[in-house]
Amino acid sequence: MREDILESAARLFATRGFRGTSLQDIASDVGCAKASLLYHFRNKDAILAELLAPAGRELAELADRLAPLDGDEAARAAVAGLVELSLGFRRQVKILLQDVDVMINRPELPGLNESIERLVDSLAGRSDAPEARVRAWMALVAVPLTTATGLPVPDETLRAELTRGALRTLDRPLD
Amino acid sequence: MREDILESAARLFATRGFRGTSLQDIASDVGCAKASLLYHFRNKDAILAELLAPAGRELAELADRLAPLDGDEAARAAVAGLVELSLGFRRQVKILLQDVDVMINRPELPGLNESIERLVDSLAGRSDAPEARVRAWMALVAVPLTTATGLPVPDETLRAELTRGALRTLDRPLD
DNA sequence: ACGATAACTGTCCGATCGGCCAGTTCTGAC
DNA sequence: GTCAGAACTGGCCGATCGGACAGTTATCGT
Numbered sequence: 001m002r003e004d005i006l007e008s009a010a011r012l013f014a015t016r017g018f019r020g021t022s023l024q025d026i027a028s029d030v031g032c033a034k035a036s037l038l039y040h041f042r043n044k045d046a047i048l049a050e051l052l053a054p055a056g057r058e059l060a061e062l063a064d065r066l067a068p069l070d071g072d073e074a075a076r077a078a079v080a081g082l083v084e085l086s087l088g089f090r091r092q093v094k095i096l097l098q099d100v101d102v103m104i105n106r107p108e109l110p111g112l113n114e115s116i117e118r119l120v121d122s123l124a125g126r127s128d129a130p131e132a133r134v135r136a137w138m139a140l141v142a143v144p145l146t147t148a149t150g151l152p153v154p155d156e157t158l159r160a161e162l163t164r165g166a167l168r169t170l171d172r173p174l175d
Numbered sequence: 176m177r178e179d180i181l182e183s184a185a186r187l188f189a190t191r192g193f194r195g196t197s198l199q200d201i202a203s204d205v206g207c208a209k210a211s212l213l214y215h216f217r218n219k220d221a222i223l224a225e226l227l228a229p230a231g232r233e234l235a236e237l238a239d240r241l242a243p244l245d246g247d248e249a250a251r252a253a254v255a256g257l258v259e260l261s262l263g264f265r266r267q268v269k270i271l272l273q274d275v276d277v278m279i280n281r282p283e284l285p286g287l288n289e290s291i292e293r294l295v296d297s298l299a300g301r302s303d304a305p306e307a308r309v310r311a312w313m314a315l316v317a318v319p320l321t322t323a324t325g326l327p328v329p330d331e332t333l334r335a336e337l338t339r340g341a342l343r344t345l346d347r348p349l350d
Numbered sequence: 351a352c353g354a355t356a357a358c359t360g361t362c363c364g365a366t367c368g369g370c371c372a373g374t375t376c377t378g379a380c
Numbered sequence: 381g382t383c384a385g386a387a388c389t390g391g392c393c394g395a396t397c398g399g400a401c402a403g404t405t406a407t408c409g410t
Binding site: 001032033034035036039040 | 386387390391
C-alpha cells in the first residue's frame with residue numbers, strides 16, 4: 001500500500017506538479033481513501049520527501065566519488081554519474097525541478113545544496129574563472145533538465161531519444 | 176494599476192510558481208483588493224497569459240527569421256536570438272517553464288509548439304539524425320533553463336554571471 | 351454643478367485544500 | 381475463539397482557493 005501511494009504520487013507529481021496534485025487526486029489514483037495516505041505518511045510533504053530522498057543520497061554519493069578526481073577525469077565521471085542519476089531517478093528529478101522550492105533545505109534532504117556545489121567544483125576543475133563554473137553548471141543541469149522539463153518536445157520519438165542522445169552528446173570532454 | 180498587477184504577478188509567479196501564488200498574494204503585493212485584479216483581468220489565467228504573450232510572439236518571430244538560414248549560420252543566429260530572448264523575457268520564461276502545463280495550447284499563445292519545433296529544425300540543420308535534433312533541443316533549452324530554473328545556484332556571483340557566461344559558452348558552432 | 355463612465359472594493363459564494371480523529375475492519379499470534 | 385494491534389476509512393474541521401456581484405468612489409467632459 002505504501003508502495004502504491006508512492007508510485008501514484010510520483011506519477012501525478014511528475015505530470016501535474018506537487019502543488020497541482022491534491023491528496024484526493026493521489027487517493028483516487030491509488031483507489032483508497034484520502035485519510036489512508038495520512039496514515040502511512042505524516043503529511044503531504046512527507047510523501048514528496050520520501051520520493052526525493054534516494055535521489056538526494058545518490059547525489060551526495062556522486063559528489064563524494066568525484067571529490068578526489070581532477071580535470072577531465074572528474075568531468076567524464078561526473079557526466080556518466082549524472083546521466084545514471086537522471087535515468088534512475090527521472091521520476092524524482094522531475095519532481096525536484098518543478099517544486100524544488102518546496103523541498104529544498106528540508107531536513108530529509110541534508111546537504112543538497114552542498115552536493116550540487118561540490119559537483120560544480122569537480123566539473124569546473126581547479127579553475128577559478130567564473131566562466132568555467134558557469135559552463136560546469138550548465139553541463140550539470142542540462143541532462144536532468146532536458147529529461148525533466150515539462151516543455152513540449154516537438155515529437156514523441158525525439159522525447160524517447162532524449163536521454164540516450166544526451167548521454168552521447170555529453171560523453172566527451174566538457175571543453 | 177494594470178501594470179502594477181503585472182509586475183507583482185510576474186515576480187510572485189517567478190518565485191512561487193503560478194499554482195503557488197494566489198490572487199490574494201498578488202493583491203497584497205500590489206496593495207489593493209483581490210477583487211481589483213478581477214476587474215482588470217477576466218481571471219487568474221488571463222494575468223499569466225498576458226505576461227507570456229510577448230515572449231510567445233518573439234519566439235515565433237525568431238523562428239521566422241531563422242527559417243531561411245542554414246547550418247552554422249542558423250545555429251549562431253539561433254543562439255544569439257535565444258540569449259536575447261532569455262535576457263529580455265527572463266521573467267516570462269521563468270513562468271513559462273514552471274507552469275508550462277497550465278499555459279501551453281492556450282489561445283493567447285498560438286503556435287507556441289510550432290515555434291519551438293521550427294527552432295529545433297533550424298538548429299539541427301538539414302540533418303535527419305535524431306541525435307542532431309536532440310543536441311539542438313538541448314542547446315535550445317539550456318539558456319532559458321539555466322537562467323530560469325529554480326534550482327539553487329551555488330553562489331550569488333555565479334547566478335549573476337550565468338546569462339553572460341551562457342552566451343559566451345554557446346557562442347560557437349554547435350557541433 | 352452634474353451626470354456618465356471608469357476604477358475600485360467589501361462581501362459573499364461554492365469548491366477544494368491539507369489535516370484530524372473516532373471508529374471500523376482486517377490479520378495473525380496464541 | 382479471542383484479542384491486540386495494525387490497517388484503513390467516513391466524516392468533519394478551519395482555512396483558503398478562484399470568482400461573482402452589488403455598491404462605492406474617483407475622474408472627467410460638458
